[in-house]
Structures are given as structure tokens and as C-alpha cells.
Amino acid sequence: MHTELVRPLPPTIAVDQPITALAPMQDVTNLPFMSVISHFGSPDYFFTEYFRVHVQSRLERPILESITENKTGRPVFAQMIGENIHHLKRTTLQLLEYPVAGIDLNMGCPAPTVYKKRCGGGLLREPEKIDRILGELRNIIPGVLSVKMRIGFEDQENFETILQLINKWEIDLLSIHGRTVKEMYRSTVHYDAIKLAVETVNCPVLANGDVTSARRAREILDFTGAAGVMIGRHAIRNPWIFQQIREYESKGSSEPVPLYRVYDYVRALFDHLKKPWIQEKAQVNKMKKFLNFIGQGVDPEGQFIYNARRAQSEDELFSICRQFMLDQESGYFADEPYSEVVARPNCE
Numbered sequence: 001m002h003t004e005l006v007r008p009l010p011p012t013i014a015v016d017q018p019i020t021a022l023a024p025m026q027d028v029t030n031l032p033f034m035s036v037i038s039h040f041g042s043p044d045y046f047f048t049e050y051f052r053v054h055v056q057s058r059l060e061r062p063i064l065e066s067i068t069e070n071k072t073g074r075p076v077f078a079q080m081i082g083e084n085i086h087h088l089k090r091t092t093l094q095l096l097e098y099p100v101a102g103i104d105l106n107m108g109c110p111a112p113t114v115y116k117k118r119c120g121g122g123l124l125r126e127p128e129k130i131d132r133i134l135g136e137l138r139n140i141i142p143g144v145l146s147v148k149m150r151i152g153f154e155d156q157e158n159f160e161t162i163l164q165l166i167n168k169w170e171i172d173l174l175s176i177h178g179r180t181v182k183e184m185y186r187s188t189v190h191y192d193a194i195k196l197a198v199e200t201v202n203c204p205v206l207a208n209g210d211v212t213s214a215r216r217a218r219e220i221l222d223f224t225g226a227a228g229v230m231i232g233r234h235a236i237r238n239p240w241i242f243q244q245i246r247e248y249e250s251k252g253s254s255e256p257v258p259l260y261r262v263y264d265y266v267r268a269l270f271d272h273l274k275k276p277w278i279q280e281k282a283q284v285n286k287m288k289k290f291l292n293f294i295g296q297g298v299d300p301e302g303q304f305i306y307n308a309r310r311a312q313s314e315d316e317l318f319s320i321c322r323q324f325m326l327d328q329e330s331g332y333f334a335d336e337p338y339s340e341v342v343a344r345p346n347c348e
């Protein structure tokens with residue numbers, strides 16, 4: 001269990017409740033998506049998608065905007081991915097000029113193009129390198145330094161060694177996706193490994209991986225002893241999940257969401273993601289990666305996703321949404337996904 005924190009984390013929304021965080025997701029957790037999520041119920045913390053760090057890298061403007069233009073009222077951690085110590089330090093110093101809640105290091109991305117460059121999940125094969133990187137970053141970061149990692153590359157051989165490095169360099173917050181790099185996104189999550197991390201490190205741990213609902217979050221928290229949960233894909237499906245967790249934690253249950261409110265969510269997403277220079281058809285196509293998730297809570301047969309994937313125009317898309325969400329009598333959005341959410345980042 002964690003001891004007194006040297007550098008306090010930003011305050012959470014509900015005192016004495018587990019921390020909630022929206023997981024960083026490339027091409028998803030940008031400024032418009034964060035704004036939409038905050039409209040339906042903010043997490044305690046946001047994380048940017050990763051800033052790529054290499055010899056020629058510059059802070060990417062659209063990612064930076066999720067920090068500088070953030071109007072959600074909730075703190076944002078800036079995530080970096082890279083392996084070159086000099087450039088990680090350079091990027092850190094640049095990021096520290098902005099109102100970031102902390103600097104987060106990605107040690108989990110499973111994309112071969114990333115891990116072959118010894119970045120992201122690739123770092124998990126090199127504890128000595130992690131030791132050097134964390135040491136150098138700790139030296140220049142007066143505030144919060146966090147790490148998001150998987151439990152290993154091929155297996156958990158280095159896991160305990162890396163957890164000791166988390167303690168050695170006084171990492172302030174550790175998010176653990178309970179899979180190895182090789183397990184990608186669909187295997188069973190090893191919550192026992194997250195439990196081991198909670199028992200080993202001195203900082204709060206966020207449990208990540210298949211936190212599907214408020215009830216499931218409570219089960220995972222009970223099992224692992226984690227300080228909170230980090231949620232990715234299931235927050236795309238269900239943007240109410242953070243609010244539902246707060247409700248569940250205080251009352252032991254949370255209100256079901258009527259399907260007509262899902263219509264509002266799709267509308268908000270469409271309007272926020274809209275860019276004047278993007279053609280309507282491309283705009284509709286852009287929605288489909290979100291609809292693949294959202295549809296998991298709309299109808300058990302998957303007919304909504306099937307129809308929505310074929311929409312070519314805004315009118316067509318919203319007429320399908322109306323049919324499934326507004327014309328239904330007293331339908332509710334499913335708390336748990338009807339079937340497995342299958343989606344992977346573009347970087348794979």
C-alpha cells in the first residue's frame with residue numbers, strides 16, 4: 001500500500017473514492033473527445049495520446065491543444081513515448097512549460113513499429129534502460145512523474161525488477177495495463193499482476209484493462225487493492241462510466257442510461273469532431289470507429305453497428321441512430337458490452 005506521497009497528485013472529483021482516469025488513446029483522446037467526455041461525466045484525470053519523442057520530434061500541435069485548450073476543468077497528464085534520453089529530457093522540459101498535471105512515460109505500446117525501436121512496450125525488455133530513463137527524468141521533473149506500463153514483453157520476467165525501479169525513482173502514479181505486450185488487447189487481463197504491483201510499489205496504482213462497468217470497477221478494485229481505475233475503450237462505448245463509478249461507489253448502484261441519451265452522445269461526438277474542411281462522407285466514416293464501440297451497448301444482435309457502418313451521409317447516419325435510439329420504447333443502454341469490443345489502435 002502506498003505511503004505518504006512526496007508530490008501530491010491533483011485533487012480528485014469525489015473525496016475518499018477511487019481515482020478514475022481516461023486512458024490515453026491515439027487518435028481518440030484529443031481535445032474534442034475530452035470535451036465530449038467531460039460533458040457526460042469527467043474522469044478525475046485525463047492523459048494525452050502520446051507525444052512521439054525522437055531526434056527530430058517537436059511537440060505536436062493537436063496533442064498540445066488538449067493541454068492548452070483544455071476546458072474540462074480536469075487535469076491532463078502529458079504522455080511521451082520514446083527511448084532517447086536526451087530527447088526525452090528535451091521534450092519533458094518543453095512540456096513542463098504548459099499546465100500539465102504530470103509527465104507520463106509510455107512503457108506499453110505493443111505496435112511492432114514502436115517496440116522494434118525499443119520504445120513503448122519495447123522498453124520492458126530493458127530494465128537497465130528504464131533505470132536510466134526514469135533516473136534522468138526524475139532529476140528534472142519537480143512535479144508528478146507517472147508511468148503507464150504493461151506487465152512485461154513476452155512474459156512477466158522483468159516485472160518485479162521494473163516495479164523496484166518505480167520505487168527507486170519515486171514514481172508518483174503507476175497505471176498498469178494487465179497484459180504483456182505480446183498479449184496485445186484481447187487476452188484475459190492479469191489482475192493478479194496488478195495486485196502484485198499494488199503490494200510492491202509505494203505510489204498509487206491505476207488498474208487498467210477491461211474495466212467494463214462501475215460494478216466491474218469495484219470488483220477489480222477489491223481484488224487488486226488499486227487506488228483507482230484507468231478506462232479506455234469502455235469509456236468510448238459508455239461516456240457515463242466515470243459518473244456511474246462515482247454513483248456506484250456512493251450508493252452501491254448506478255442509474256441505467258436510456259438509449260435516447262446515447263443519441264445525444266453520438267450527436268455531440270459528430271459535432272465536436274466535425275471540421276469544416278472535411279467532406280461529409282469522410283466525417284461520417286470518422287465516426288465509425290466510435291460507433292463500433294457505442295454499438296456494443298445498443299442492441300445485442302449488432303444490427304445497429306451493421307447498419308451504421310454502411311451509412312454514407314450525416315442524414316443517413318442519424319436516421320439509423322433515431323431508429324435504434326429514439327424510436328425504441330423504454331430501451332436502455334447496456335451496462336456491460338453485448339459482445340467483446342474489438343478495436344485496436346491505428347499504430348498496430
Ligand SMILES: Cc1cc2nc3c(=O)[nH]c(=O)nc-3n(C[C@H](O)[C@H](O)[C@H](O)COP(=O)(O)O)c2cc1C
Nearest residue numbers: 023024025026049050177209210231232233344345
Ligand atoms: C485506439 C487506442 C489507442 C491507444 N493509444 C494509446 C496511447 O497513445 N498511449 C497508451 O499508453 N496507450 C494507448 N492505448 C492503450 C490504452 O490506453 C489502454 O491501456 C488499453 O486500451 C486497455 O484498456 P481498456 O481495456 O480500458 O481499453 C490505446 C488503446 C486503443 C484502443
